[in-house]
Structures are given as structure tokens and as C-alpha cells.
Amino acid sequence: xxEIREDELHAYVDGRLPDERRVEVEAWLAVHPEDxxxxxxxQAQNRSLHEAFDAVLNEPLPLELVRAANPGRRxxxxxxxxxxxxxxxxxxxxxxxxxxxxxxxxNMQYAALPRDAALAHVVFSxxxxxxxxxxxxxxxxLVSWLSKRLGHELHAPDFRAQGFELLxxxxxxxxxxxxxxxxxxxxxxxxVTLYVRRDGAGQAETGFRHAREDGVEVFYWVDRDLxxxxxxxxxxxxxxxxxxxxxxxxxx
Numbered sequence: 001x002x003e004i005r006e007d008e009l010h011a012y013v014d015g016r017l018p019d020e021r022r023v024e025v026e027a028w029l030a031v032h033p034e035d036x037x038x039x040x041x042x043q044a045q046n047r048s049l050h051e052a053f054d055a056v057l058n059e060p061l062p063l064e065l066v067r068a069a070n071p072g073r074r075x076x077x078x079x080x081x082x083x084x085x086x087x088x089x090x091x092x093x094x095x096x097x098x099x100x101x102x103x104x105x106x107n108m109q110y111a112a113l114p115r116d117a118a119l120a121h122v123v124f125s126x127x128x129x130x131x132x133x134x135x136x137x138x139x140x141x142l143v144s145w146l147s148k149r150l151g152h153e154l155h156a157p158d159f160r161a162q163g164f165e166l167l168x169x170x171x172x173x174x175x176x177x178x179x180x181x182x183x184x185x186x187x188x189x190x191x192v193t194l195y196v197r198r199d200g201a202g203q204a205e206t207g208f209r210h211a212r213e214d215g216v217e218v219f220y221w222v223d224r225d226l227x228x229x230x231x232x233x234x235x236x237x238x239x240x241x242x243x244x245x246x247x248x249x250x251x252x
Contacts, residue, residue, distance in 0.1 A: 004024070004025055004028045004032075004035070006128075008021065008025060009025070009035060009039055010042070012025045012026075012039065013039055013042045013043055034188065037188035037189065038188060038189035041188060041190045041233075042126065042189070044233045113195075113197075113220050113229050114209075114211035114213055114218040114220050114229055114231075115213050116174065116175065117193070117195035117218055117220065117229030117230075118211075118213035118214060118216040118229075118231050120172055120181055120193065120195055121192075121193045121232070122214070124183070124193070125183065125191040125233075131167055131168070131183055132167050132168030132169055132170050132183050133168070133169065133170035133171065134168050134169055134170070135168040136165070136166040136167055138168075139166060139168075142168060142169050143155065143156055145171075146169060146171060146180040146196075149171055149178045149180070150178055150179075150180060150197070150198055150226075151198065152198060152224075152225065152226055154180060154226075155249065155250050156169065156194075157245060157246040157249045157250060158249065159184050159245060159246075161245070162238075162241060162242055162245060163186045163187065164184040164185060164192060164242070165184060165185060165186070166183075166184055167184060167185050167191075168182075168183060169181055169182040170183075176197065176198070177198055178197075178198075179196065179197045180195075180196040181193050181194070181195050182196070190233075190234055191232065192230060192231065192232035192234065192239070192242060193232070194229070194230050194231075194246060195228070195229040195230075195231065196228055197226065197227050198226060198227075199225055199226060207221060208220075208221055208240075208243060208244075208247065209221065210240075213231075215233060216231050216233055217231070217232055217234065217235075218230065219239055219240060221247060223250060228247075228250070230242060230243045230246055
């Protein structure tokens, strides 16, 4: 049996392989459990993406958004370009709020934390070529950079004892300002992300809370003016152990 390349595994997950090669890939996976685990993780991430966004992407674009994406132009841009603009704005939390400004009441901002974190997780965790902006080998720079952007000292929890290695992180645009996202991966290619933002709402410190957003398990809490949300498409109990480790490391 010829070796199966990684791009063929992705094509298998996406349903783009010819039938003959698909059968060969399935035979390969039957005797290579690590690759099978990776494929299962990617399939779970794809299901989460569809559950989270299919209904939104199938909705007609509101006329106001189409006009906002194409102001003062004699020739309208193709519909797919307008849709891409709106989708990109939606993913970064800018539509309806203004850039970096939230109009939500304080309790609604906190209630939105797990949903925002889950959306960021399903957008970025499937990425294979560029899952992070700054890789873990530059962890000191990553933490320093994100701390500066959020205006608050941050820490990237160490999940090696739980079997997850830091991949790196990135800066995101949130409803109330910049957001940090740290990404971790285990040997089975399962990924979890820690979403961190300034809690401008003045929310008091909280214990753990749990939410399930479109198949994504999220544990979230507030500690010293920062809101944290750990997200992943893995078992709730395992996610709880990771969240507990993060909570105790960050609180030291």
C-alpha cells in the first residue's frame, strides 16, 4: 500500500477523493490509528463549522449591509465579494457594534463570551497551514505582544501534563476591543483554544461556567478584569480538567 499524504487526508475529509483512492485511504486509516484520530478530529471540526455557520451563510444579505459594503460605487461588486466582506466582518465581531466599540449592556457582553470564543475556535482551529500568527517557539514574544495589545499581563497556560502542546496564538478583533487566542494541540491533532479579552463590563470574578455552542464545549470565567473561555470539540470532562489547570495557573 502506498503511503497516504497529508493533503490526501484533507481531501478525504472534504469528500474530494476519487472512489479508488478513497478506498485506499480507508484501508490506510484502518492500520494507522494516529492518522485515523487526526481525520476524526478534522471531521468533527467540519461538522462544528457547518452547524455554526450554514444557517447564517444561507440567509439573504440585508440590503443595508450590501450598501455598506459597496458605498458610492457605480458598478456593484460581484455578490460573492460582498458576501465575503460581510462574513469576514461577522467573524471578527464588527458588524452591528462599530470597530472596537460594544453597544451591549454589561451582562449581555459577559453572556456573549462563550459564543464569541466558540465562533473564534471553529473559524481558526481547522486551519492547517497557518493556525496561529506567532508560533510557540516565540512564546515569550507572543505573550508580551498580546499583553501589550490588551493592556494587561497575560499568561499562556501549560497543558503538557494534560497532553496538549502550545501551537502559538493570534490577535483577534472582539466586540469591545482586542482579543487574544492561544491554541493547543494533542498527539491526535485535537485542538483547544483559550480566548482572552479585557472585561470592560466590570464583571466580578466568577467561578467556572459551562456552555455548549454548536457542538463546541466551552468553559469560561472572569479573573482580574479578564474574561477567559476555553473551547474545544472534545469530551466535556476532559475540557473541564484543562480549564481547571488553566484557572489555577493563571490565578497564581
